[in-house]
Amino acid sequence: MVESDDLDGHLVREAAAKSLVDHIFFEADAQSSHERGQALARIAITATVALLLLLHTATTATPLSGRSELNLLVGIGYAVFSVPYYRWIIRQPRCCRWRRYLVIALDLGVTAYFTFAFGLAGLGFYAGFLWVIIGNGLRYGPHYLAVAAALGTAFFLLATLGNGSLSSQPGIVMGLLLGLLLMPRFFLAMIHRLGDANRLLAKKKQEAEYQATHDALTGLPNRTLLEGILARELAAAKRDGLRLAVAFIDLDSFKSINDNFGHHAGDELLRQFAACLQGRVRGSDTVARLGGDEFIVLLHNCGDPGTVAAVVGQLFACSGRYYRIGHQETYVTWSCGVAVYPHDGNSGSALIKHADTAMYQAKSAGSGQFRLYDVAMSAEVAEQLELRESLRRGIEQRQFEVHYQPQVSLPGERIENVEALVRWRHPLRGLLYPGDFIDAAEQTGLIVDIGYLVLEQAVADARCWREQGLGEIRVHVNISPHQLTQPGFVDRVRRMCETHRCPPASLGLEITENTLISDLDATSDVLARLRGDGFIISMDDFGTGFSSLGYLKSLPIDRLKIDRSFVRDIPGDAYDCTLIEATLMIGRQLGLGLIAEGVETPEQRAWLVQRGCTQMQGFLFAPALPAARLEAMLKKSG
Numbered sequence: 001m002v003e004s005d006d007l008d009g010h011l012v013r014e015a016a017a018k019s020l021v022d023h024i025f026f027e028a029d030a031q032s033s034h035e036r037g038q039a040l041a042r043i044a045i046t047a048t049v050a051l052l053l054l055l056h057t058a059t060t061a062t063p064l065s066g067r068s069e070l071n072l073l074v075g076i077g078y079a080v081f082s083v084p085y086y087r088w089i090i091r092q093p094r095c096c097r098w099r100r101y102l103v104i105a106l107d108l109g110v111t112a113y114f115t116f117a118f119g120l121a122g123l124g125f126y127a128g129f130l131w132v133i134i135g136n137g138l139r140y141g142p143h144y145l146a147v148a149a150a151l152g153t154a155f156f157l158l159a160t161l162g163n164g165s166l167s168s169q170p171g172i173v174m175g176l177l178l179g180l181l182l183m184p185r186f187f188l189a190m191i192h193r194l195g196d197a198n199r200l201l202a203k204k205k206q207e208a209e210y211q212a213t214h215d216a217l218t219g220l221p222n223r224t225l226l227e228g229i230l231a232r233e234l235a236a237a238k239r240d241g242l243r244l245a246v247a248f249i250d251l252d253s254f255k256s257i258n259d260n261f262g263h264h265a266g267d268e269l270l271r272q273f274a275a276c277l278q279g280r281v282r283g284s285d286t287v288a289r290l291g292g293d294e295f296i297v298l299l300h301n302c303g304d305p306g307t308v309a310a311v312v313g314q315l316f317a318c319s320g321r322y323y324r325i326g327h328q329e330t331y332v333t334w335s336c337g338v339a340v341y342p343h344d345g346n347s348g349s350a351l352i353k354h355a356d357t358a359m360y361q362a363k364s365a366g367s368g369q370f371r372l373y374d375v376a377m378s379a380e381v382a383e384q385l386e387l388r389e390s391l392r393r394g395i396e397q398r399q400f401e402v403h404y405q406p407q408v409s410l411p412g413e414r415i416e417n418v419e420a421l422v423r424w425r426h427p428l429r430g431l432l433y434p435g436d437f438i439d440a441a442e443q444t445g446l447i448v449d450i451g452y453l454v455l456e457q458a459v460a461d462a463r464c465w466r467e468q469g470l471g472e473i474r475v476h477v478n479i480s481p482h483q484l485t486q487p488g489f490v491d492r493v494r495r496m497c498e499t500h501r502c503p504p505a506s507l508g509l510e511i512t513e514n515t516l517i518s519d520l521d522a523t524s525d526v527l528a529r530l531r532g533d534g535f536i537i538s539m540d541d542f543g544t545g546f547s548s549l550g551y552l553k554s555l556p557i558d559r560l561k562i563d564r565s566f567v568r569d570i571p572g573d574a575y576d577c578t579l580i581e582a583t584l585m586i587g588r589q590l591g592l593g594l595i596a597e598g599v600e601t602p603e604q605r606a607w608l609v610q611r612g613c614t615q616m617q618g619f620l621f622a623p624a625l626p627a628a629r630l631e632a633m634l635k636k637s638g
């Protein structure tokens with residue numbers, strides 16, 4: 001472990017130093033103007049040196065020796081080379097590695113040559129040589145080192161194996177080698193050190209910032225950070241017309257926990273509680289600790305009673321339960337007050353203050369309570385919370401039952417299909433219809449459990465009817481978007497049918513139009529798999545959503561259910577009549593089955609029959625009936 005930490009530390013240090021080296025070298029590198037300036041300076045310097053050499057030879061009036069000619073040639077040659085080199089940079093501003101290698105080698109070679117060639121008199125050149133080493137070393141870093149090492153090795157070999165002109169001057173050889181290799185290494189080492197220091201500073205700064213904005217015990221944002229986040233969220237909410245809720249939470253009797261179990265236990269409880277709260281909110285929400293046993297939960301885009309109830313309901317999972325601290329378990333409840341922007345305040349401080357006031361009201365009502373700052377809204381949210389709780393209990397105690405509404409085929413009013421419709425036999429409120437609880441079930445996700453209960457019951461009943469010889473009755477079950485997107489939904493439906501020995505053609509699934517269109521790819525994939533197995537897919541409430549005709553063609557569906565709202569006013573309403581006629585025509589063209597929902601009068605029935613719609617469902621034929629009554633009806637009609 002220690003070794004791996006060391007290794008990690010080493011890698012981090014390397015990366016930091018490398019990024020600084022890259023920053024220094026490659027940023028300069030990106031500036032081709034920098035390179036151009038350097039090339040111009042090179043032209044000016046080499047031209048001046050060549051000119052001085054020329055003047056010197058002309059004024060001394062001694063004929064040029066072989067060595068002086070060579071010096072002159074090198075000087076002029078380098079000045080001449082610098083001109084096309086300059087044009088090369090202009091034409092191709094992005095620096096390439098080979099151009100860099102070339103210029104490093106030439107700069108070093110030429111300055112080293114002059115320094116060496118002039119011996120003591122070349123001391124004047126030594127400054128230029130050093131300048132090239134340091135300048136190029138810093139500018140080109142690792143690339144420079146590679147070239148310098150190659151040149152240094154060649155130089156050393158020449159000095160040792162050569163004809164003696166170099167080996168006779170070991171001081172100069174050593175000086176050149178040291179200058180060539182050690183100096184840039186020294187500077188690079190300094191840069192690496194600087195990189196380390198830089199990284200350390202950045203880390204310290206980050207730590208200091210974190211400590212200043214977070215609570216040391218729980219790691220949650222503290223009041224300072226919360227105020228910043230709140231100000232930002234408020235500005236965004238004002239701009240986008242959104243709502244924002246601030247929930248103020250205070251643990252009940254925290255002092256007695258501290259007194260009875262000690263401060264360590266109190267700290268441990270706060271940590272566990274903070275983790276619980278964090279696990280219950282959405283990623284966009286913020287949990288902060290104000291200090292002591294006070295927490296704030298900032299709920300993004302949340303303000304209507306339904307959403308407040310949903311989130312507060314989730315938070316309540318952290319209250320009224322046991323927390324394990326050391327060897328003991330302690331029962332913890334909390335009180336909560338909620339203020340909503342813009343209704344209860346316009347600024348962060350006003351919202352926190354009002355949420356605090358609401359929390360005190362909740363506390364005075366007893367432990368484990370919550371209040372909204374707005375009293376009227378409080379009652380509504382409380383009602384929703386109560387509904388959610390009783391839904392949960394309802395699922396546990398299997399209070400849901402399935403009723404079946406016949407779907408008849410005209411003219412004989414034969415019943416070959418029925419729709420399964422859920423009912424809730426509430427212990428206090430009696431029989432409840434989907435309108436009373438489906439929304440809450442959808443919001444809490446409990447619709448998934450309810451949906452499976454309905455499916456299971458429907459499949460079991462279908463088998464029972466078949467075994468009683470009541471005919472091949474296909475049962476259509478409403479499927480919520482939540483169910484459809486559940487992983488493993490298709491397998492679970494298949495397994496359910498296998499267990500109850502129910503052939504897929506005996507089961508239909510009804511999906512509302514909006515579900516299909518909101519996540520087209522995912523849902524049509526699931527439906528296509530189900531349809532491939534032989535299950536019948538219906539698009540429910542057709543016409544109430546986007547009714548995009550383009551989708552109809554590509555979606556894996558077998559039938560359209562014309563929504564009750566269009567059937568209600570026919571034949572009197574010309575607009576509805578036209579819409580139904582158009583739907584019937586399109587459905588037929590696409591080879592889909594068609595059924596009209598909510599048929600209540602003989603006139604509606606006659607009008608639909610006249611237009612060739614022979615599948616109907618509605619109170620005119622029968623309402624949704626308990627399984628036993630449907631059985632009796634099937635027996636009578638059979």
Ligand code: C2E
Binds near residue numbers: 541619
């Ligand atoms: P839906 O799937 O369109 O079901 C038809 C609704 O229209 C049923 O209401 C039915 O009782 C009602 N209805 C049928 N004929 C007539 C009529 O002639 N006149 C009038 N006024 N109403 C008629 P219900 O049972 O209250 O269900 C309402 C909605 O709740 C359903 O609409 C469906 O979307 C949803 N739902 C029902 N059961 C389930 C279920 O098990 N799972 C899911 N996810 N949703 C369900």
Ligand code: MG
Binds near residue numbers: 419478510540
């Ligand atoms: Mg339906």
Ligand code: MG
Binds near residue numbers: 540541561564
């Ligand atoms: Mg419908």
